[in-house]
Amino acid sequence: MRYFNNPEAMIKLIAAMQDGFANTLAIFFLTLLFSIPLGMVVALLRMSRRRMISVPVSLYILVMRGTPLMLQIFAIYFAIPMLLGQNLDRMAATILAFSLNYAAYFAEIFRGGMMSIPVGQHEACQVLGFTKIQAFFHVVLPQVCKRVLLPVSNEVITLVKDTSLANIIAVSELFRAAKNEASRTASVEPLFVAGLFYLAMNGVVTLVFSYLTRRFDYYKD
Amino acid sequence: MLQAINVKKSFGETGVLKGVSMRVSRGEVVAIIGRSGSGKSTLLRCMNNLETIDSGEIRIGGEPLVTTGADGKPVYKRDRELRTLMLKMGMVFQDYNLFPHCSVLRNLVMPQTLVLRRSAEEAKSKALSLLEKVGLLEKANEYPCNLSGGQCQRVAIARALCMDPDILCFDEPTSALDPQLTHEVLSVIRALADEKRTMIVVTHEMNFARDVADRVIYMENGLIVEDGPARDVLGSSRSEAIRAFAGEANY
């Protein structure tokens, strides 16, 4: 053992992986920031009665969920420069690919949540004179949030681990940093240290979601 | 006040309303009775714009909600005008449809502030006075999931009243309730009738229809078969059709 029985070496290792961890956090938070609202928009478009809208959107969801995220990251990183004639920052490409991919998963979760709201809720809004937009924001969305919490937490936990896929286009995130240290020092221990980081992050995610679940416990439906 | 003229509606192949005409005057309480599947709910839902009709005409307070155009297709009012017109109608559903994520008070306040643009204080005092009227003032801060069915239905009635509708419609407001709770809801409706509110009540409660309604409409197979003063339709001189129906219902 090189690190786990040597606090000084461990501290150095962690310092060396610090930037990688920061990038992992950036991918994680920016992906959530973009993919959740985008997922809501995709869900609404997917539910459109106009086939001109719903069919292409279904296709988008199929492609995003039906092909490897790794491939999508490659595709965006290499295809966009070819289309636009301009290079894309590695980090930007990663976040774009992750956001588009996760939006598709979130969209299906949100769609399920919205379809589970009884028609009676919409009818009550209508007879009370709500506009569609008022009904959505004041009646549907708050109830959907409660109903989708559990499936969303699953996706968020998966996202924490998926951030490691960014290393295939050489984004220096946590896993890549650990791999570098591992090969530099010919030890597998840095990889396990990275594993503990992912685990800790997901510990926090779990705590946040159990807090949110309690926050929504004030009513039952 | 409310008028339906030769309203027709079908779901796919099956005709559900086959030319229904009726009118309700101000201050009148009209009960609609009839067998399951006779089209009572569909008629009420058409008048509340929850279903679109295939042909005919519906007027609310003299204003047309829908008329039949030159091509025989129904022409509805649109957008804002439609929503303004529909504010004259209030509707209470069989399964209440309260907003579960809102407290009782919020259920009553939110529609007023959002739709009628009332101030928070005004909406709140209106809500509280109506809760008092239905006897649920002490439940203002409860959530619907903690109320009994009868209490939920009374909240739903108060919520509909908050919007000051000209006509209040009820679709079997008590059929999800046991007799005890049915009683408390019916006495609220009875009190509204005493205030001379215009109401249309679809119900299976024959006693209630006879005691409270000014007029009773009996529907069969998508048509209005009987329409007249409650004592005539349900009284001793009642027709063969009603006799058979009322005999089956718990009368």
Ligand SMILES: Nc1ncnc2c1ncn2[C@@H]1O[C@H](COP(=O)(O)OP(=O)(O)OP(=O)(O)O)[C@@H](O)[C@H]1O
């Ligand atoms: N959305 C719908 N799609 C297809 N058929 C429907 C729909 N709603 C109602 N129907 C049919 O229309 C007919 C009349 O239904 P409606 O609900 O108006 O009857 P009702 O008189 O209210 O009966 P009940 O006393 O059981 O409430 C029924 O045969 C029903 O199956």
Ligand SMILES: [Mg+2]
């Ligand atoms: Mg019905």
